[in-house]
Amino acid sequence: MDAFYASVELLRYPQLKGLPMVIGGGRRKVDEALRNVPEGGTLADIPVAAFPLLKDYAGRGVITTATYAARQFGIGSAMGLMKAAKLCPQALILPVDFDEYRKYSRRFKQVITEIAPLMEDRGVDEVYIDFTDVPGGQREGGRVLARLIQKSILQATGLTCSIGVAPNKLLAKMASEFDKPNGISIVFERDLQARIWPLPCRKVNGIGPKADEKLQGHGIRTIGELAAKERDWLIAHFGKATGAWMHEVAWGRDERAVVTESEPVSMSRETTFERDLHAVRDRAELGAIFTRLCEQLAADLQRKGYVGKTIGIKLRYGDFKIATRDQTIESFTADPKAIRRIAGQCLKRVPLERPLRLLGVRVGTLARAGEAATELVASGGTARRGKSPADEAAAQTASLF
């Protein structure tokens, strides 16, 4: 979907069309600004001048989405808001409204599955579709069906999307970025050399900043240069699995199926504080946040019908270093108090002297709430974990939470 969050916002604030606008920021801060919006007839009647400006935003956070008008100024996703404000102070800023985006996410996915049932969910704004066997799916290399999908989504939601059609997921993903927004791009195997090889390695889904930097260290900048390397050379430098995979993707090969069903592995809640907090000095505040995260997470699990037995915490320190601790318990749970208790034990095993920026709680090893009891009986719920050195250390740590 094209600039998904921003595009959904423009559906209710059409008066902002064409203006530089970003979605992100600490919700509360932006909400305060929006609360000053005068009472109008509908949302569409709110004057543009009433919307908060990026330059007036003072707080932490990153941009989740920028309109194409904002991207003209060099603003992009994941950019810090303060930096974005320097690039385009007059840009408008709106808070993230995830419930609203989910609503539209469900709508556009339903449109797709009605046309092509083999759809793989890749998050709120992206999917893979296998339309090999959809009637008409092969016409004009897939362009006819891609157009139908675009048109149907626009009709049902008012939103545009970009579609890449290719023999596999790897190439389709790259193709989808060739003609944004509202574009269709068809890539055949024979286009590999002309259209894929000139691209930077970073364009491969799975090659991130670290791998790219390492590749560049070897003088490999494009996918073509990667393809020119011997498989064995790549394996020698990047390991057996990664090296072999890199060789495959450079040659446009990808056998992964479109997966229509999957079960969640973990669920989590985390929050970045408005200012760094200290475990001792800000103990009360931290404790309240901690409890709330556990309650939210428990509610998420219960609403979705899951229980879990690995409970963990995540800290991000002021210096951005991350620490995680987790503990697997005997029986599955989705109870806020149980989660809070185990997570509290995890917290005691992690250094708490330095300023904290973020706190998160996670539940993993999930099972469906209805089926977990059966499994528990079958396994006997045996406990075998003894007292680890970490536990001993924890016992000596002041009970901050």
Added chain:
DNA sequence: TCTGGGGTCCTAGGACCC
């Protein structure tokens, strides 16, 4: 100018078991 929140998968060492 500091850098969100919610995920998945991989690696690697140690415990433990047969």
Added chain:
DNA sequence: TCTGGGGTCCTAGGACCC
């Protein structure tokens, strides 16, 4: 009296993605 080999589970960290 010099120490196997294979397997699973648990834990911590890290890369990467949307």
